[in-house]
Amino acid sequence: MTSIAGKVAVVTGGASGIGRGIAEALLERGATVVIADIQQDALDAAVDALRLAPLAQGATNRSLSEGEARVEGRVVDVSKAESVEALKDFVLERFGRVDIVCLNAGVGPSGLIKDLTLGDWEWILGVNLWGVIHGVHAFLPVLEANPDGGHIEITGSNAGFIAQPTIGSYSVTKFGVLGLAEVLSDELAESGSKVRVTYLAPGMVRTNIGTSSRNRPSGLEGALHDADISKVINQDVRWINPITAGRIVARAIEHDDLYAPTHPDIVGPIRERHARIVAAHEKYPIMSDEDRPHQDEEHSE
Amino acid sequence: MTEIAGKVAVVTGGASGIGRGIAEALIEEGATVVIADIEQGALDRTAAEIGATGVLVDVTKIESVEALRDAVLAQFGRVDIVVNNAGVGPFARMKDLTLKDWEWVLSVNLWGVIHGVTAFLPALEANPDGGHILNTGSVASFNAAPNGGIYNASKYAVAAITETLALELEEDGSKVHVTLLAPGTVSTNIGTSSRNRPAGLEGGLEDVDIEQGFAKDMRFIRPLTAGRIAVRAIKHDDLYAATHPDWWPIVEARQAKVKEGWLKYPVLEDS
Numbered sequence: 001m002t003s004i005a006g007k008v009a010v011v012t013g014g015a016s017g018i019g020r021g022i023a024e025a026l027l028e029r030g031a032t033v034v035i036a037d038i039q040q041d042a043l044d045a046a047v048d049a050l051r052l053a054p055l056a057q058g059a060t061n062r063s064l065s066e067g068e069a070r071v072e073g074r075v076v077d078v079s080k081a082e083s084v085e086a087l088k089d090f091v092l093e094r095f096g097r098v099d100i101v102c103l104n105a106g107v108g109p110s111g112l113i114k115d116l117t118l119g120d121w122e123w124i125l126g127v128n129l130w131g132v133i134h135g136v137h138a139f140l141p142v143l144e145a146n147p148d149g150g151h152i153e154i155t156g157s158n159a160g161f162i163a164q165p166t167i168g169s170y171s172v173t174k175f176g177v178l179g180l181a182e183v184l185s186d187e188l189a190e191s192g193s194k195v196r197v198t199y200l201a202p203g204m205v206r207t208n209i210g211t212s213s214r215n216r217p218s219g220l221e222g223a224l225h226d227a228d229i230s231k232v233i234n235q236d237v238r239w240i241n242p243i244t245a246g247r248i249v250a251r252a253i254e255h256d257d258l259y260a261p262t263h264p265d266i267v268g269p270i271r272e273r274h275a276r277i278v279a280a281h282e283k284y285p286i287m288s289d290e291d292r293p294h295q296d297e298e299h300s301e
Numbered sequence: 302m303t304e305i306a307g308k309v310a311v312v313t314g315g316a317s318g319i320g321r322g323i324a325e326a327l328i329e330e331g332a333t334v335v336i337a338d339i340e341q342g343a344l345d346r347t348a349a350e351i352g353a354t355g356v357l358v359d360v361t362k363i364e365s366v367e368a369l370r371d372a373v374l375a376q377f378g379r380v381d382i383v384v385n386n387a388g389v390g391p392f393a394r395m396k397d398l399t400l401k402d403w404e405w406v407l408s409v410n411l412w413g414v415i416h417g418v419t420a421f422l423p424a425l426e427a428n429p430d431g432g433h434i435l436n437t438g439s440v441a442s443f444n445a446a447p448n449g450g451i452y453n454a455s456k457y458a459v460a461a462i463t464e465t466l467a468l469e470l471e472e473d474g475s476k477v478h479v480t481l482l483a484p485g486t487v488s489t490n491i492g493t494s495s496r497n498r499p500a501g502l503e504g505g506l507e508d509v510d511i512e513q514g515f516a517k518d519m520r521f522i523r524p525l526t527a528g529r530i531a532v533r534a535i536k537h538d539d540l541y542a543a544t545h546p547d548w549w550p551i552v553e554a555r556q557a558k559v560k561e562g563w564l565k566y567p568v569l570e571d572s
Contacts (some may be wrong), residue, residue: 081400113466114422118363121415125407129454133403140396161559165472168465172411172458179457182445182555184395190447191394244571251566259562267563273464274556277443280541281549287530289523 001100001151001196001253005030008095010087012078012135013105015042017207018155018200020050021242022102025250027055027070031100034091036076038105038215047073078105078131079217081138088138098142100253103135104155104200106173107212110227113168117222121169124224128173132180140195149194151253154181156199158261162269169224185258198252203263204239237266302382302433302478302535306331309377311369313360313417314387315353316343318489319437319482319531322524323384325351326532333377337369339387339497360387360413366420380424382535385417386437386482388455389494391506395450399504403451406506410455414462422477431476433535436463438481440548444555451506467540478538480531485545486519487527488512520545 001007009026013019014035023033027050035050037043051067074090077083091098106128111120132154143150159167160174178199185197213226245262252260302308310327314320315336324334328351336351337358338344348355356372359365373380388410393402414436425432442460445453463481470477492510512521527544534542 112469113418113462114426114469116419118415118419121412125411129407129458130403133400136395137398137400144396163461163464163468165465165468168462168469171461171465175461176411176454176458179441179445179453179455180395180450183447183450183453186445187394187396187447187450238570240569241571244569248569251569257562257565259559261563263568264563264566265568267560270559270563277541277552278549280539281543281546281552283539284533284546286545286547287522287526287533289526291526291529 001149001256004100004250004253007031007099008034008091008097009100009102010034010036010091010098011102011104012036012076012131013155014102015039015046015073017209018202018205018242018245019102019104020046021205021244021246022104022153022249023050023246024053024243025246026100027053029250030056032070032095034072034074034094036074036087038075038077040075043073043075047071076105078103078134079126081134084134084138088142092142097146098139099146099150100153101135101139101143101150102153102155102249103132104153105131106155106209107215108167108170108209109212109224110166111169111222111224112166115223116169119220120222120224123216123220123222124169124173128170129176132177136180136184143195144193146194149196151196151198152184153198153200153249153253156181156201158201158203158263158266158269160199160201162273166227182258196256198249198257198260200245200249200252201259201261202245203261203266204237205245205262206239206241237263302538305382305532305536308332308381309335309373309379310382310384311335311337311373311380311421312384312386313337313358313413314437315384316340316347316355318491319484319487319524319527320384320386321347321351322487322526322528323386323435323531324353324528325525326528327382328352330532332382335373335377360385360416361408363416363419366416370420370424374424379428380421381428381432382435383417383421383425383432384435384437384531385414386435387413388437388491389497390452390491391494392448392452392509393450393505393507394448397505398451401502402504402506405498405502405504406451406455410452411458414459418462418466425477426475428476431478433478433480434466435480435482435531435535438463438483440483440485440545440551442481442483443552464540480534480539480542482527482531482534482542483544484527485543485548486511486516486521487524487544488521489524520547
């Protein structure tokens with residue numbers, strides 16, 4: 001997608017954190033943006049603030065009418081397919097089209113795998129994995145129907161590339177959506193589609209992911225607890241603001257990049273994991289069907 | 302785990318394919334093996350053929366996996382090795398998938414592993430000398446390919462739970478160890494996965510016989526060979542067990558794409 005200006009975008013989890021940063025970055029490049037969120041109060045406040053903010057890079061004029069024309073809010077629960085379908089219908093009804101879909105809503109609580117309940121797994125898989133599945137399912141046909149295609153952004157994590165203690169369920173979801181993003185990207189390229197895919201891999205971003213439990217549904221309580229996951233993921237490195245992560249997403253959309261790391265300076269852990277996988281492939285010679293264990297004993301038979 | 306002989310092992314999806322290969326390899330090393338499977342007929346036949354005990358299980362149901370654990374403990378008094386292997390591998394392009402397709406594959410390939418870990422980890426941790434969990438991932442845990450969308454998502458996810466569990470157990474000083482088995486092409490019946498597809502979860506996914514299809518020129522190995530590779534990893538406490546180390550270039554090519562993505566732009570700072 002060469003230009004974001006004039007496009008219609010929808011951002012789940014758009015009322016706060018990285019989602020709001022993405023919304024702001026798309027607005028400053030001239031897009032119309034629907035932010036979708038599960039929290040009505042945060043959503044209303046974010047819509048009000050975005051409508052009054054300068055809507056283009058370098059602009060100083062503030063026009064509420066322009067803001068009302070280019071910023072919209074909608075409550076969504078991405079763990080529910082019907083809710084995501086309703087979001088799609090809302091965007092199409094309000095703006096007649098959708099070009100950019102940012103599947104960003106996510107939670108990031110901590111908990112050792114041995115302590116996790118099935119309710120914990122259901123909660124985090126419902127938002128972080130099913131939220132993306134529902135988004136692709138609802139919006140991909142609409143994007144494919146556009147003459148000039150569109151773009152799907154999926155907010156993953158550095159934790160989609162490496163595992164770390166205490167965030168196992170989070171990594172499961174972020175590895176999972178990475179597999180989804182890579183396959184979707186390859187399939188769309190193979191079929192000559194004009195829809196592209198980006199996997200955002202945020203490192204440390206100043207967000208409210210550390211209070212994820214505020215939106216935890218009752219009935220899915222367990223051992224997962226709030227923690228600042230970005231501190232777990234990448235210690236002692238620089239923090240960035242959500243708008244910077246948002247601009248990295250906008251740049252990736254403009255350049256049709258599959259991977260968009262916010263912290264390309266953090267490569268050590270990914271290299272180390274890769275090296276461990278390499279080492280595992282080199283540890284033993286190839287075992288073929290003819291090889292037998294205890295070959296010495298068998299030779300003496 | 303230095304010694305397999307005398308241990309009690311349970312293998313889900315053990316009636317056929319790689320699960321059966323792992324069960325046979327454990328038996329030839331002297332383990333007592335319980336194979337657990339959703340197919341009663343295949344379960345009974347295989348149990349008789351290889352000298353294992355068969356228990357019916359549906360890994361998508363936690364009650365069923367807990368009942369499996371209780372049955373193993375009741376009959377043998379202990380469990381040392383847990384192989385979360387049951388899985389399905391049908392294919393479709395992502396745009397043709399229904400939500401039921403996702404539900405089916407994730408319920409077996411991902412929730413099956415979650416249920417296995419949840420049900421058995423406490424039993425393994427309670428053993429004085431610990432135990433071993435082997436989760437069957439795939440080369441598709443490390444590299445994505447068209448038509449394998451849900452399979453890839455599920456196998457990437459299984460890599461994450463396995464790797465995290467390994468790190469957490471090591472930090473705890475636990476005597477339970479973990480292996481991710483990453484099979485390449487193995488001659489199994491995964492190409493007829495839909496035989497066990499629950500009614501109500503129909504969708505766009507279709508069975509593909511990869512041995513006759515896109516993978517027909519690749520090196521296929523017998524399930525028993527994959528099983529022996531799995532058992533070698535258990536004996537050596539290896540985190541990763543690749544059945545096809547000669548496929549390294551596939552994994553490397555994907556990593557090169559990731560690296561390219563990381564190096565494309567200079568660091569963007571807050572402005």
